[in-house]
Amino acid sequence: xxxxxxxxxxxxxxxxxxxxxxxxxxxxxxxxxxxxxxxxxxxxxxxxxxxxxxxxxxxxxxxxxxxxxxxxxxxxxxxxxxxxxxxxxxxxxxxxxxxxxxxxxxxxxxxxxxxxxxxxxxxxxxxxxxxxxxxxxxxxxxxxxxxxxxxxxxxxxxxxxxxxxxxxxxxxxxxxxxxxxxxxxxxxxxxxxxxxxxxxxxxxxxxxxxxxxxxxxxxxxxxxxxxxxxxxxxxxxxxxxxxxxxxxxxxxxxxxxxxxxxxxxxxxxxxxxxxxxxxxxxxxxxxxxxxxxxxxxxxxxxxxxxxxxxxxxxxxxxxxxxxxxxxxxxxxxxxxxxxxxxxxxxxxxxxxxxxxxxxxxxxxxxxxxxxxxxxxxxxxxxxxxxxxxxxxxxxxxxxxxxxxxxxxxxxxxxxxxxxxxxxxxxxxxxxxxxxxxxxxxxxxxxxxxxxxxxxx
Amino acid sequence: xxxxxxxxxxxxxxxxxxxxxxxxxxxxxxxxxxxxxxxxxxxxxxxxxxxxxxxxxxxxxxxxxxxxxxxxxxxxxxxxxxxxxxxxxxxxxxxxxxxxxxxxxxxxxxxxxxxxxxxxxxxxxxxxxxxxxxxxxxxx
Amino acid sequence: xxxxxxxxxxxxxxxxxxxxxxxxxxxxxxxxxxxxxxxxxxxxxxxxxxxxxxxxxxxxxxxxxxxxxxxxxxxxxxxxxxxxxxxxxxxxxxxxxxxxxxxxxxxxxxxxxxxxxxxxxxxxxxxxxxxxxxxxxxxxxxxxxxxx
Numbered sequence: 001x002x003x004x005x006x007x008x009x010x011x012x013x014x015x016x017x018x019x020x021x022x023x024x025x026x027x028x029x030x031x032x033x034x035x036x037x038x039x040x041x042x043x044x045x046x047x048x049x050x051x052x053x054x055x056x057x058x059x060x061x062x063x064x065x066x067x068x069x070x071x072x073x074x075x076x077x078x079x080x081x082x083x084x085x086x087x088x089x090x091x092x093x094x095x096x097x098x099x100x101x102x103x104x105x106x107x108x109x110x111x112x113x114x115x116x117x118x119x120x121x122x123x124x125x126x127x128x129x130x131x132x133x134x135x136x137x138x139x140x141x142x143x144x145x146x147x148x149x150x151x152x153x154x155x156x157x158x159x160x161x162x163x164x165x166x167x168x169x170x171x172x173x174x175x176x177x178x179x180x181x182x183x184x185x186x187x188x189x190x191x192x193x194x195x196x197x198x199x200x201x202x203x204x205x206x207x208x209x210x211x212x213x214x215x216x217x218x219x220x221x222x223x224x225x226x227x228x229x230x231x232x233x234x235x236x237x238x239x240x241x242x243x244x245x246x247x248x249x250x251x252x253x254x255x256x257x258x259x260x261x262x263x264x265x266x267x268x269x270x271x272x273x274x275x276x277x278x279x280x281x282x283x284x285x286x287x288x289x290x291x292x293x294x295x296x297x298x299x300x301x302x303x304x305x306x307x308x309x310x311x312x313x314x315x316x317x318x319x320x321x322x323x324x325x326x327x328x329x330x331x332x333x334x335x336x337x338x339x340x341x342x343x344x345x346x347x348x349x350x351x352x353x354x355x356x357x358x359x360x361x362x363x364x365x366x367x368x369x370x371x372x373x374x375x376x377x378x379x380x381x382x383x384x385x386x387x388x389x390x391x392x393x394x395x396x397x398x399x400x401x402x403x404x405x406x407x408x409x410x411x412x413x414x415x416x417x418x419x420x421x422x423x424x425x426x427x428x429x430x431x432x433x434x435x436x437x438x439x440x441x442x443x444x445x446x447x448x449x450x451x452x453x454x455x456x
Numbered sequence: 457x458x459x460x461x462x463x464x465x466x467x468x469x470x471x472x473x474x475x476x477x478x479x480x481x482x483x484x485x486x487x488x489x490x491x492x493x494x495x496x497x498x499x500x501x502x503x504x505x506x507x508x509x510x511x512x513x514x515x516x517x518x519x520x521x522x523x524x525x526x527x528x529x530x531x532x533x534x535x536x537x538x539x540x541x542x543x544x545x546x547x548x549x550x551x552x553x554x555x556x557x558x559x560x561x562x563x564x565x566x567x568x569x570x571x572x573x574x575x576x577x578x579x580x581x582x583x584x585x586x587x588x589x590x591x592x593x594x595x596x
Numbered sequence: 597x598x599x600x601x602x603x604x605x606x607x608x609x610x611x612x613x614x615x616x617x618x619x620x621x622x623x624x625x626x627x628x629x630x631x632x633x634x635x636x637x638x639x640x641x642x643x644x645x646x647x648x649x650x651x652x653x654x655x656x657x658x659x660x661x662x663x664x665x666x667x668x669x670x671x672x673x674x675x676x677x678x679x680x681x682x683x684x685x686x687x688x689x690x691x692x693x694x695x696x697x698x699x700x701x702x703x704x705x706x707x708x709x710x711x712x713x714x715x716x717x718x719x720x721x722x723x724x725x726x727x728x729x730x731x732x733x734x735x736x737x738x739x740x741x742x743x744x
Contacts, residue, residue: 236613361658361692363602382692385659395693459655462629465663468680491677493667 003303004029010296018293021159023152023300029307031148034141036311042137044091046313052076053315078314080146087146091137145308149301158298160335163290167283168340171346175277179350182216183275185419194416215273217424220351222277223263227253227348231284232291232340242337245292245429252284283343291336348423357414361395367418367429371411374399380410381433460562463525468497470566478545485519494502496521498530498566502574513590517573521565529560532569535595537588539574546596549573599627603653606696618700620651628653632664632700636743637708641735642670645743649679649703651696661690662699671731671738673712673721681706682716 004025038101039049053076077092231251233242243251259265259277268274309315359366359379366379376396383405392400418426442448461469474485482505488497500517506512516535522528532554534547542553551557556564556572576582607627610620617635622628632649636642648667654660664686666679674682685694685702715721723731 105622237616240611361602362600389659391659393691395691398691430701459624459628459657461651461654462623462626462652464650464665465652468663468665468678487602493677493679494679569636584683 002353003300007300009206010292014289014293017163018289019334021156021302022293023156023297024148025300025304026400028145028148028304031145032304032308032311035139035145035308038139038141039312046311051074053313054079076218087143087150089139089142089146092134092140093137094134142312142314149304152303160290164335164338167286168342170283171342174276174283175347175350177276177279178219178312178347181214181268181270181276182219182351183214184216184423194412195419196412197355208371211338213269215268215270216351216421218264218267218269218273220353221262222259222280223348223351224257224353225258225262225264229258231255232287232336245288245295248288248291249409252288255284256281274424280347287336287339287343290339352417354422357418357422364432365418365425365429367415367422367426367433369411369413369414369418370405370409372399372405372409373401377411379429379433383409383437463521463523464495467521471495473567477517478567479571483567483574485566488518497546500532500566500570502570502577503585505574505578508578509585509587510583514586517529517570519569523564526562526564529557529564530566530569532557532573533594535593537592537594537596539585539587540573541581542576602658602686603628607705610696611734615697615701618697618704627730628654628657634700634704634707636739637704641732642672642707642739642743644669645739647707647743649700651700653696658694659696660690661686662696664699664703669715669742671720671735672707673715673717673724674706676716680716682714 007022007025011022039045044052075094079090079092081088081090196338229251230236231243232248234240265274268277330410353366357365357369359377359382361378361382364379366377368380370380370383372378372383372394374394374397376394378395383402386395386402387405390403392403394401471487478484482503483501485498485500487495488499498519498521500519502515504513504515504519514536518533518535520531520533522531525570529551532549532551534543534549537547542550544550547558551560554569554572554576556568607622617637618633620630620632622630630651630653631726632651634647634649636645636647645668647670650665650667652663654663664681665702666675666681669677669681676682681703683702683706685691685699710724712721712724720731723734
């Protein structure tokens, strides 16, 4: 299938605000036909151009160097003039005027063109440089081609900037809605009493899960599922990096399905949460579309430049010839990535993630949190275990500060934060800690904790 | 349920203990071949208890730990000739007749086996049993 | 007591997202006991070898280090004939913040950087000190013979 058809099909699946700003592949292709005709009119068929440019490239590497003449006596350079503020491709030709063209054996065609060009030049703006003629041939159709390309790329870049700004706005609104609907207990309830080292029952640190209407836990589960699905980027050791469009699309569908099958959408209690979930999914589809759109454009750009080289034999802008590329407006090919990152840094942190508050030893919530003198954080249970073993070194930095830790090392601010944002986890961990400590005490007394005395 | 130590790590523990030396040195054991990565074949040595017919005798034993050790007891065989009720004519220890093997649990060990055999040698019933010539082997 | 959450989490990640050149899978009948393979690091005499190991998490883990042993024969100054490994983090330098993954990566690194000054196999260490090239040749031969 021709690429123009494939491209059109790709664009048809995208929302109009994107597809309307795509690279104008068909128009560029038509212009390319004109370029070919223009060059043919100058006697510069692809074969001729190829030979001329080839002999130019071989002896001296530097483009502008007017060194030795090639064996044909003519040198040709394809260059881009941007003095005028827009791209203007042209050919620069040097011909040894004393060299009778028909002397050149084996390459009559080249000679003929050179001769023709020379005569053409003499009549116009040729510069006599000792016995050499240097002439510049502006390529009108080729200019039109590159100007159209530049214009579409510019429009594309502008559009993507606008898109980005719009995305940020939507994301901001969504973030506000989610943070409102997932507010923790303390924000509205009067029953939440922060604990501190000064309160007499502070060591107890009871946790009560509130029944106040908040979608905190649903949102946390949704976001955790979202992070685990690794829709756009993999953080795995084997396939770290951006995913393919197909992969990302499958994963996005999977994510939406899992939210449904786990009933997370139905669990949302607040009306605004439901709307926010839809908006969240839409934002992700949008990122996927931008990704598709950018890939299609990059492919169109690559194809049209390749076609340009093939049809004309003029060297394509590539790594060795970056001049025209530098003149073309740059598009932000990393936009999907930026959007994913923005989502990850703006919206997701609204709900604190348990992983960020886990004890590095037991990997459960670090409750009650003990902050060692070195600044590292562990749960009280793991700290006690270390102390019982007589290990003094901090597990993270080996600073000797485990054994001196005591109740004054409880991080009260964090303790309150955890009771607030992780009431269920904190309460479970507290019960676990107590059971474990009791079992340990029994074992120290020489009793098997699994064989408890039962009162019938 | 407590962590169940797998066979190989259990045998490594026993090896390290054996290398450090157990008790008063009257019983010892080690790998038959230091290259045996599966640690199946072991040598045991028992110095005969004093004030018995076994006094000053050194008994060599071969101990084999199967795949299912320590869920299953080891196979124990005397290399040095000995006359004991739980040792068969070819030197094999009858697991049914030695308490530590008959009532084997994961808590039992190679050390227990050797120590109990030595205790049996000193028991009232066995301390005066007539013995084959010192230094003779079952393979002779 | 059931398997601690930490061990469950570590196992899940080991299986779902293994470190390059390392596999670790728990036994069905003992979830604290792992079959491990480590690929010999490129540029070391153990390159292209696949070494089998076993790893066990004792009751006190993670307060106490895991126990690790090579099952494949290997000619290395810090690994003895029974596959026991001389590595500080498996002994006095253990920290409960280390994990199975970090331990196995350290073992893999030990293959790249043998330390003959802290030997567990004195004959191999002597060989490595006196004739490193000759010793490396033997390591390569053993790798070909036992680890492929």
